Amino acid sequence: MTKLETRAYSSYSRDALKLLAQMIRRARIERKLTTQELADRAGISRGLIQRIERGDPGCAIGAVFETAAIVGVRLFDADQPTMAAHLSANNATLALLPKSVRPSGKVKDDF
Amino acid sequence: MTKLETRAYSSYSRDALKLLAQMIRRARIERKLTTQELADRAGISRGLIQRIERGDPGCAIGAVFETAAIVGVRLFDADQPTMAAHLSANNATLALLPKSVRPSGKVKDDF
DNA sequence: ATTATATGGGCTATTTATAATCCAAATCGG
DNA sequence: CCGATTTGGATTATAAATAGCCCATATAAT
Structure with missing residues (x-):
């Protein structure tokens, strides 16, 4: 039995997933690595x-x-130092943000 | 009991994971969304x-x-059309690559 | 063509993730 | 400060992923 779809995914996340999968497969073959290896x-x-x-x-x-x-597939198109930089930058920003969220009024989205 | 480490992760993938996690949390708070929402x-x-x-x-x-x-966190720093483009480009490249890999000789890596 | 091997897929047992609770503490708005 | 609520964490039952096999087929090198 093929497992019939349990969840719904947006086309965006599905494409991102497929893209990552393909990049991995391509990189593996180009590096001449067996699936087992x-x-x-x-x-x-x-x-x-x-x-x-x-x-x-x-x-x-x-x-x-x-x-x-x-x-060798780079996530975020970034090497480690770059990611580390983003991490600490994000940490700083996160520190300034409220620690818990109150949905003010009834509006949940901004647009 | 805190589950003691089962697998080993490279620092790169761990950082990438943390970064994605932080970006998501930050985006959620900035959009004033509750974890439940x-x-x-x-x-x-x-x-x-x-x-x-x-x-x-x-x-x-x-x-x-x-x-x-x-x-609203963008994977691969790309919107949908961009990802679609990468997908088909990758498909084309994959078609040219060998379908199965033979580790020629004894060398597994190229450098 | 032949041969060795990589790949794809199925299957079962086991491990693990996930959902659904509940509770205590932290946090924010009034 | 007070009250409402968000958040973090633990627990338990259930669902799902993973490992480790197996086999058939496709692929590549000789």
Whole structure:
């Protein structure tokens, strides 16, 4: 039985997922890595590599990101120092933001 | 009991995960959305939103990407048409690549 | 063509994530 | 300060992912 769709995904997140999956697969092949070799390096099973390269939404994001990192796919188009910079910058901004949110009035969206 | 570390993650993928988590949390607060409201919109539980904003590697990537999309966090710094373009470009490239990989000789890496 | 092997897919057992609670503490608006 | 509510964290039952097999097919190198 093919599992029939449990959740709904926006086309945006579905495309992002597919794109990441394709980039990983392409990078793996270009680096001449076997699915098994990649699985071993990532510490996961070959079957999971297959699901990752298929863009399965149910895969653990940690496994996907780790796999991407191994084959050299850059998330956020950024290297580590750049990401670290963004992290601390975001931390600073987050510190200034309210710690809990009150939906003022009835409006939930701004546009 | 705090679950003791099962897997190892590279610092790169851990940072990428944290960064995405922070961007989501920041975007949610800036949009004045309650964790419950965001959970409802994403079709997931509030507890999962908390783990997503904590950068938990075990979260399903579909749930994370969907949540990001809802609060307006752009994956790959790209809008939908841009991603679609990358998708088809990648498809074309993949078609030219070998369909299966043979580790030539003993070398697994190229550098 | 032949041979070795990579890939795709299915299957089951086990681990893990997720939902749905509930509670205590923190936070914000009045 | 007070009251309402958001948030964080724990717990438990359920659902789902993952690992580890297996087999058939496709692919690539010789």
